[in-house]
Amino acid sequence: MPTPVKSVLPVVLLGCGGVGRYLLRHIVSCRPLHANQGVAIRVVGVADSSSLLVAEDVHSTGLDDALLTQLCAAKSAGSPLSSLLGRGHCQLFKNPEARGKVIDAATTLGRTTGLVLVDCSATYDTVSLLKDAVDHGCCVVLANKKPLTGAYEDFQKLVSNFRRIRFESTVGAGLPVIASVTRIIASGDPITRIVGSLSGTLGYVMSELEDGKKFSEVVKTAKSLGYTEPDPRDDLGGMDVARKALILARLLGQQISMESINVESLYPSELGPDAVSTKDFLESGLVQLDKSMEERIRAASSRGNVLRYVCEIESAGCQVGLKELPKDSALGRLRGSDNVVEIYSRCYQSSPLVIQGAGAGNDTTAAGVLADIIDLQDLFQTMA
Amino acid sequence: MPTPVKSVLPVVLLGCGGVGRYLLRHIVSCRPLHANQGVAIRVVGVADSSSLLVAEDVHSTGLDDALLTQLCAAKSAGSPLSSLLGRGHCQLFKNPEARGKVIDAATTLGRTTGLVLVDCSATYDTVSLLKDAVDHGCCVVLANKKPLTGAYEDFQKLVSNFRRIRFESTVGAGLPVIASVTRIIASGDPITRIVGSLSGTLGYVMSELEDGKKFSEVVKTAKSLGYTEPDPRDDLGGMDVARKALILARLLGQQISMESINVESLYPSELGPDAVSTKDFLESGLVQLDKSMEERIRAASSRGNVLRYVCEIESAGCQVGLKELPKDSALGRLRGSDNVVEIYSRCYQSSPLVIQGAGAGNDTTAAGVLADIIDLQDLFQTMA
Structure with missing residues (x-):
């Protein structure tokens, strides 16, 4: 029947x-x-x-x-x-x-x-x-x-x-991120913090850098694999991550706008789209960023940490950019292009609720x- | 208003x-x-x-x-x-x-x-x-x-x-496990496999064993921390994990019953509740299990793996018991009493959807x- x-x-x-x-x-x-x-x-x-x-x-x-x-x-x-x-x-x-x-x-x-x-x-x-x-x-x-x-x-x-x-x-x-946050809110469990790696592109870039590769090479490889936008600065600028962070922050009740979010771009304004063409950025701009990135990675590593490009949403505010994280945290262990989100609340206080998996793709x-x-x-x- | x-x-x-x-x-x-x-x-x-x-x-x-x-x-x-x-x-x-x-x-x-x-x-x-x-x-x-x-x-x-x-x-x-599985099913994305560590007690026990501690000691510590039932055999027998596995398997459409699930108990029937009191099990039974557990851990370690007590649900059937897993998988990295579930489907094929966090407690x-x-x-x- x-x-x-x-x-x-x-x-x-x-x-x-x-x-x-x-x-x-x-x-x-x-x-x-x-x-x-x-x-x-x-x-x-x-x-x-x-x-x-x-x-x-x-x-x-x-x-x-x-x-x-x-x-x-x-x-x-x-x-x-x-x-x-x-x-x-x-x-x-x-x-x-x-x-x-x-x-x-x-x-x-x-x-x-x-x-x-x-x-x-x-x-x-x-x-x-x-x-x-x-x-x-x-x-x-x-x-x-x-x-x-x-x-x-x-x-x-x-x-x-x-x-x-x-x-x-x-x-x-x-990934069931919004659904999970909505459930936690509905149960009256106050969310104190969300930290996430929400760009498959930047997740891939940061985990490849850990292996000692050069920033310029990793970005070019990511582009050739189809992981980046045609102009990789659309990813490296962090605005797409900032939009996701804003949605999460607003879901938590914060009445903020994009302007309130502190966004760290992985390229300086001198190498921005207004100053340099995509071709020039890829051919001669990117390589100028290798040294400072290498130094930051090495400094983090000397403290037993790794660098991840994350969004952080707390009651104090919302940040998007590079952050040093313990190697053995969910975010620190992240490899490849998976997304990962850690949610901290009363129920998930010492150890967060973690959701991880492919966070992009049309299918x-x-x-x-x-x-x-x-x-x-x-x-x-x-x-x- | x-x-x-x-x-x-x-x-x-x-x-x-x-x-x-x-x-x-x-x-x-x-x-x-x-x-x-x-x-x-x-x-x-x-x-x-x-x-x-x-x-x-x-x-x-x-x-x-x-x-x-x-x-x-x-x-x-x-x-x-x-x-x-x-x-x-x-x-x-x-x-x-x-x-x-x-x-x-x-x-x-x-x-x-x-x-x-x-x-x-x-x-x-x-x-x-x-x-x-x-x-x-x-x-x-x-x-x-x-x-x-x-x-x-x-x-x-x-x-x-x-x-x-x-x-x-x-x-x-x-943890949003059922909600996630239900969403994936509703979207027509066929789930091929679910693997999970769904007992905080057994998760704790198996990760402590990795550090070279004796099985009998770890179980007694878990009991003293309130992680186990009054008779730890209620956890070690695996039936609680098997019930969770059965719910997941039935949710995936499998018309099976508890009898169809292959459940590995961490104690032999000679040391079961019908044969030995809780007191005797704790005082003299448990220690008899140390050697074989140590050998299994060592064998897994020699292959670069760790042992986890997991449930595995696939179209071929449903298993509950110890399994050797890569050290760097979500399950292999698990420490302490968190639960973790890996879901494999068309969308989460090479890299699973992972949900991790506290999986027990009244609150x-x-x-x-x-x-x-x-x-x-x-x-x-x-x-x-």
């Missing part, structure tokens, strides 16, 4: 680049698994930066799986969403109409069946849309860190109904987003 | 020994925190092995916080629940009437406001009550492992509506139970 459908979750996806595409694939391939649990995800619309592909009647149907599969293939090949027109019961809207159509869906579905807006983009442009959707009673799932790391008022607005938002994949991809990030969507199912129950 | 109450969760607590008492204390001390989130926990009844203290009108009120605080003090001092009669608007029922009264509450509340049955006892006796409650639409939260580790049909019945049951604290206390276990109760709030919404 097939399991009756207990929850139908209508979804509009914003952003169908890497993570978004993986998410659509996971949704399609998980249909039998979710059906067994009485859950159905109905993808009623998919938007990229220029247009929105939406089901003809968002109240009753979603984009069918064949179309979603074609959409993934099209985006993967670099084709626009408009190339899919005529392939199914769907409509296409270009910007600026596209945004209005998402609001339409949010308005009509938000107050009736409910709607989940899933943001897998990497832009600040979705914030106002997400805030409007929250006003209409919609749920929000984020892989995009930016809506949570802009103005504090935006964060506050988005999390105002905390049960209707999930953002696990903004910190450590699929893992999309898996975290999908788990978040499924976790909202109790708000979408169609029968008792 | 005070936050409006969005969810009222009526709770009946079974078992008010250590974990149950801590839970009541946490519920009382978290009132302001939960009120801020629009959540209220209403403790309508508390049962121990012989009686039930229940609110006069379970539909509208719970036992008040002053009474709950007195109840904790009374149980802590070894007084029976009956000593609390006359201290508030409550009634007392002795067994066998007590069970009938819980069923009454489950019947009337289960189909109206909803009811959460929280089992912090350590007995098989609650199983039939829990199954009846599930039939009446109640939710179940377990710290008690036994209801999930008896007959497979009982497990199946209890998890039949998977959104209405939580059992985080049955494995690794408050931590009760915190996990409370987080589970709060996690059910969307099923108890009183307004949109």
